[in-house]
Amino acid sequence: MEEEFIISEDVLVSVQETFLDGVKCIKLNFKNNPPKFQEVDFADAEDTIFKKAKGFVGKSVRVIGWDQETNSKIQFNGNRVKDIVEVVHLIDKSSCLICGKTDNLLNYSEDFGNSWMHYRCKFPD
Numbered sequence: 001m002e003e004e005f006i007i008s009e010d011v012l013v014s015v016q017e018t019f020l021d022g023v024k025c026i027k028l029n030f031k032n033n034p035p036k037f038q039e040v041d042f043a044d045a046e047d048t049i050f051k052k053a054k055g056f057v058g059k060s061v062r063v064i065g066w067d068q069e070t071n072s073k074i075q076f077n078g079n080r081v082k083d084i085v086e087v088v089h090l091i092d093k094s095s096c097l098i099c100g101k102t103d104n105l106l107n108y109s110e111d112f113g114n115s116w117m118h119y120r121c122k123f124p125d
């Protein structure tokens, strides 16, 4: 599968459940980017995906899409909506596990992006 950064970093402002072309999805509203849409599984009775997205509201996140073109089932006004992505990871980089600072230099993770460190903090000279 092709991994694609849809948004490398932005603040998730709000999320709402909605329907696009009859397909249930989650609208993700960002501070600096146009809204993105995340498809949800009808079998997801517990609303796991929505709850997970909600948990990231107000935080700095990364949005990653997989096979954006081929996976999109949603059409809008007859056209495939390219902004509709299947978001699999919303990563809160928050602060460095070692020094505790929050900045945009957090670039090392040992748990697939659930937490972050500065490379320099982890491997000092």
Ligand SMILES: [Zn+2]
Pocket (backbone or CB within 6 Å): 096, 097, 098, 099, 100, 101, 117, 118, 121
């Ligand atoms: Zn650090």
